[in-house]
Amino acid sequence: MKPVKIGLLGLGTVGGGTATVLQRNADEIARRAGRGIVVTHAARNRERADALGLAQTRISTDPWDVVGDPEIAVVVELIGGEHPALDLVMSAITQGKHVVTANKALIALHGNQIFAAAREHGVMVAFEGAVAGGIPIIKAIREGLAGNDIEWLAGIINGTSNYVLTEMREHAREFSEVLHEAQQLGYAEADPTFDVEGIDAAHKLTILASIAFGVPLQFDRVYTEGISRITPDDIAYAGELGYRIKHLGIARRTFGAVELRVHPTLIPERCLLASVDGVMNAVLVKADAVGQTLYYGPGAGAEPTASAVVADLVEVVRTLTADPENRVPHLAFQPDALSDARVLDMEEVESAYYLRMRAQDQPGVLADISRILGDSRISIEAVVQKEPAAGETSVPLILLTRRVQERRVSQAIAAIEQLPSVAGDVVRIRMETLE
Numbered sequence: 001m002k003p004v005k006i007g008l009l010g011l012g013t014v015g016g017g018t019a020t021v022l023q024r025n026a027d028e029i030a031r032r033a034g035r036g037i038v039v040t041h042a043a044r045n046r047e048r049a050d051a052l053g054l055a056q057t058r059i060s061t062d063p064w065d066v067v068g069d070p071e072i073a074v075v076v077e078l079i080g081g082e083h084p085a086l087d088l089v090m091s092a093i094t095q096g097k098h099v100v101t102a103n104k105a106l107i108a109l110h111g112n113q114i115f116a117a118a119r120e121h122g123v124m125v126a127f128e129g130a131v132a133g134g135i136p137i138i139k140a141i142r143e144g145l146a147g148n149d150i151e152w153l154a155g156i157i158n159g160t161s162n163y164v165l166t167e168m169r170e171h172a173r174e175f176s177e178v179l180h181e182a183q184q185l186g187y188a189e190a191d192p193t194f195d196v197e198g199i200d201a202a203h204k205l206t207i208l209a210s211i212a213f214g215v216p217l218q219f220d221r222v223y224t225e226g227i228s229r230i231t232p233d234d235i236a237y238a239g240e241l242g243y244r245i246k247h248l249g250i251a252r253r254t255f256g257a258v259e260l261r262v263h264p265t266l267i268p269e270r271c272l273l274a275s276v277d278g279v280m281n282a283v284l285v286k287a288d289a290v291g292q293t294l295y296y297g298p299g300a301g302a303e304p305t306a307s308a309v310v311a312d313l314v315e316v317v318r319t320l321t322a323d324p325e326n327r328v329p330h331l332a333f334q335p336d337a338l339s340d341a342r343v344l345d346m347e348e349v350e351s352a353y354y355l356r357m358r359a360q361d362q363p364g365v366l367a368d369i370s371r372i373l374g375d376s377r378i379s380i381e382a383v384v385q386k387e388p389a390a391g392e393t394s395v396p397l398i399l400l401t402r403r404v405q406e407r408r409v410s411q412a413i414a415a416i417e418q419l420p421s422v423a424g425d426v427v428r429i430r431m432e433t434l435e
């Protein structure tokens with residue numbers, strides 16, 4: 001059979017990795033797909049294409065020329081960002097071309113529209129590379145766990161934040177210093193606030209939740225909090241109490257509703273996710289039949305992400321001749337069987353909490369704080385009071401609570417912050433046992 005001709009939009013890190021893997025592993029890929037896969041048209045730099053071994057590939061400076069090329073059967077979108085990626089992808093779909101993308105923002109924000117158009121035109125849109133880079137987490141959840149009722153998932157899905165937290169813990173370094181280093185090492189997004197304020201993780205969680213629970217993509221309903229306010233002290237105190245602080249994306253089905261949240265989280269040191277360090281990603285999935293399964297690997301980078309993109313290409317090529325009705329649905333569940341489960345507001349979510357405050361070292365202060373927590377029916381699991389530093393009259397006070405609705409904790413924190421014996425804001429970090 002003749003090779004399938006693909007158009008490649010973007011010859012940057014992931015585009016370059018994809019071109020390299022497609023050429024290096026061409027024989028193995030053809031054995032799996034049943035046909036060769038060849039990049040015949042790409043955008044946009046001739047010199048870069050030559051350096052990648054794409055000397056025979058037509059290069060256009062305008063990505064629209066690639067999308068409009070009638071010879072191309074599959075468009076691989078590796079430009080990233082919302083625009084012009086959305087218009088290019090929608091145009092490819094309306095021309096009857098299949099699409100492979102690693103663009104998490106595109107899928108999280110516009111996936112509902114993209115998949116509806118893809119169904120209308122009978123084409124596939126594959127996006128394994130959009131979540132957790134090289135980890136085949138989309139296929140694992142969508143196909144490997146298809147027999148399960150998925151209860152929850154929790155993932156370290158932003159390598160930059162994980163790198164920053166790891167460095168802060170291992171070397172007691174400040175947030176801003178490590179972030180600067182992560183940018184220089186090339187891990188961070190073009191706008192690093194996407195990484196450290198949790199937006200990138202929220203894009204990925206939106207996609208994971210949708211394929212896990214069969215709910216529409218709802219990025220704007222994800223509670224999102226980043227790591228920029230985590231201090232080396234919090235990491236050290238958590239460690240003394242047997243916990244690590246990880247930046248997690250958590251999706252949970254709960255009483256007919258769904259929790260979608262991204263935030264720093266204390267997790268027990270003994271759990272496997274706590275050992276996922278540096279830029280690595282991992283996703284822990286709890287499902288009713290299989291129990292817990294853990295997926296670990298590189299969440300970014302040229303060839304790891306290319307691994308996911310090429311796997312999608314192989315899948316698309318294998319199923320080119322399949323009746324669209326018999327293909328794996330884009331979001332795992334049949335489109336007419338999506339659930340309208342409500343996404344909970346964060347104040348409705350239940351969690352345990354780490355609370356840190358600076359309190360006067362004098363009689364009655366702890367009693368005042370415990371009374372406020374008791375009045376809000378918040379049960380305390382542990383209390384740690386540090387020695388005052390030389391010349392200081394206030395001390396760091398750390399409290400761990402049992403599980404309680406966030407609304408009650410917010411009310412208690414507001415009351416504690418009013419106490420004259422407590423200075424400044426109370427730091428709140430959520431805690432999960434992941435059991």
Ligand code: HSE
Pocket residue numbers: 132133157158159160161187188189195200299300301
């Ligand atoms: N900036 C992302 C990360 C890259 O740090 O994980 C992969 O999406």
